Amino acid sequence: WGSTGDVQPFLALSDRLLKEGYKVRVCTSEIYRDRFAKHGVDFYAVGAPFDLDRLDQAMDRIVQIKDPLKSAILIAKEGILYKADKWYEDCLKGMEGHDLAICHSADIPGQEAAIRNNLPWITVSYCPGFIKTRYEAPAPIPNLGAPLNTLLWKAGEQLIRKQIDPLFNDFITSIGGDERECIGLRGMYSPELNLIAASPSVSKPTPDLPSEHKFTGAWFLEEKDYEVPPALQEFLDQGSSPVIISFGSMGGSGNVKTTNILVEAVQRTGQRAIIQAGWANLGMDSPPENICFIGYVPHNFLFRQGCCVIHHGGAGTTAAACRAGVPSITVPHLADQPYWGYTLHKIGIAPKPLHRQDMTPKRLAKRINQVISSQSMAEKARTLMERIEAEDGLTTAVGLIEAFATKVCLNHHHTS
Template identity: 50%
Template sequence: MKIAIAAWGTTGDVYPLLALSERLLRRNHHIRICAPTLYKDKIIDIGADYYEVGVAFDLVEFHHTMDTMISMRDPMATLLIVAKEGILRRGEKWHYDCLEAMKGYDLVICHSVDIPAQEAAIKNGIPWLTVTYCPGFIKTPDNPPYPFPNWNRTFNSIIWKLVRLRLKYSVDPLFNQFIVSVGGKPRAFMASDEIYSPYMNLIAASPSICPPANLTPNHEYTGVWHFAQPDYTPPSELTEFLADGTPPIVITFGSMGGSDGKETTEILVEAIKMTDQRAIIQAGWGLLGTQEVIPNIYCTEYVPHRWLFPQARCVVHHGGAGTTASVCRAKVPSVVVPHIGDQFYWGKLLYDLGVAPKSLPRRKLTPERLAQRINRVMSTPAMTERAKTIGIQIASEDGLATAVDLIESFPLSQQ
């Protein structure tokens, strides 16, 4: 099968798609990945056909947008920023690049919010599947949207109706205006229902940790898609730091951050000093860390999660879907510092599962508050024991195998 995959977003959005591509390539499918140049080398490394789409990534611009979103309390306001700045502002070029890249392919796979790529597939007459990493945004009476409590199905249904109405009159007009501008047909209840493929939406999340729910037939749980990095050789300074004392706290905010990495680093360092723990701080897109030599703290560039997290006593992270899954798989507890979007959902989920204290939103981050949560984990052995149990459950899943089986069984001839 010839499959075109549109890889939109940050590393947390793109790397699972690279993992899926790698597994499909092993099954002798032809894979073309449409992505910005930021991911070109990774795509070529796995052996897929790379097709450049969109515009160059601007880190400074990204940080300024992050600053705006971090300060917002209303999730809907954040969603509007993501729609305007992250998806639609350069959506026309993304759409037309994808339109050309997809010609002659049998199937398209794209993110559930990648409206430009979805419309390109529709215009080309190609069946399209979507991928989502957060089941918490999928409407079901079994679970309410974040942050509402799960009282009962009637309450959940009422809340979902209110959310649908708010989306219909805030986000939907933006998406539909874009769709019409590229010659497509407007969609009803766009942001709540019709961002997902009517054929199949693959939920790349672990059913071991996500609340059970009866979803409509187009939604299929697969399990997490872990991107297997090449064999990693750590620098000697890192291995010496790990061997020189007790297991450290690992701190990573991935592709989150904001424009002031120095200020964030100072908060993190002060919090670690207050807990009397050792720590490893990963730079990430937020450029965290310092050149200053600080006792018991090691600052580094990216280190593969699969290698690093199992050696941690606890991981302080932003609550991205992929990072959350990696921490759970590593069998260690979390402290979640959500910045935007679904990160609040994952933070609450880990708290409900008993493997993390209550989340600490980035806009409320202080040394005292972070230290308090780290100390809570250190003084609660049950969190570590519960994390070990969940890690064993996730280890039994093979989300990529499930996803590939679903894709290969998709009836192209009937579409």
């Protein structure tokens, strides 16, 4: 379920599981078929056809909302629960004949399909900031100390019970499932095992992390056969390391306005820049000579070419930027993105996040100048890169999945 940043780690995991000799089927939107087919993964399309115009309209509304609860409600209605009955029915069929389901933590319809098929199921999440802890306040509120943090979590749970749970439980009960509590927090995870596909070097596990949640490290897909387009290579060879700008799947109808803000910000700094088109289709017919617009380029390659990366703070993009060893500038739009923006600022590899609604050429240019003049940020980013390179998220994940499958098999055998 989700955008490219949500799906790409599942592609990396599928690729690894196939190499370990397991049979793997992926159930997700048709738009990702070619990506999985390229790696020989059995693909089963689920859900309504992808509608970019509808997504742009929803993004236009979401990006105006800074209140995380109101934003979550809109994401639930326009994303997770949009034609959820079809997603559920398709997953129900797609999962038949398999032994274990690995679901995105936000994919409530997919989880319910696994439950209906009597499949053992685990979840995958990317944001530790949604897991209750006395050591941190609910994201993106800063840490206020254990007593206040605890009170804030309780207040958040009450709001979710009143405003989020009814939305999901209306769907869940309509397909014969059991109601859940605190969906969006503990109610979206497998009670048995949730794999946190994030680097513990970026977001440190808290001492009170519940035992069913396991950090694995981030999951990266190595695209070793990638060939750099000649035009991009020529631009890279022409000058100093550019600023890389990638807003990924953050679409919307305001692509011209966003493009102009980004270009003007870069021009104010005198830097070179590479801007990815992304789902917003950023670009212009005649860009300045110091700016290169590109389509899809693997982040593992692209981000390493830059002096810094300006991005939306999505979990996958954040992980790739940290792995590249360069500082970030985050422009959060929604969901967990403010959490990652504040996390990168806290560990010293990014300035304070700049919400998309507040982004102006002047404010963005100021952050670019701040980052490229900061030796401290550059050094901390390189040190973090070395720690992340020492992690092996996929190997850890596969080991946890195998242990879970073995336990489930033994329990089933004992019950039988």
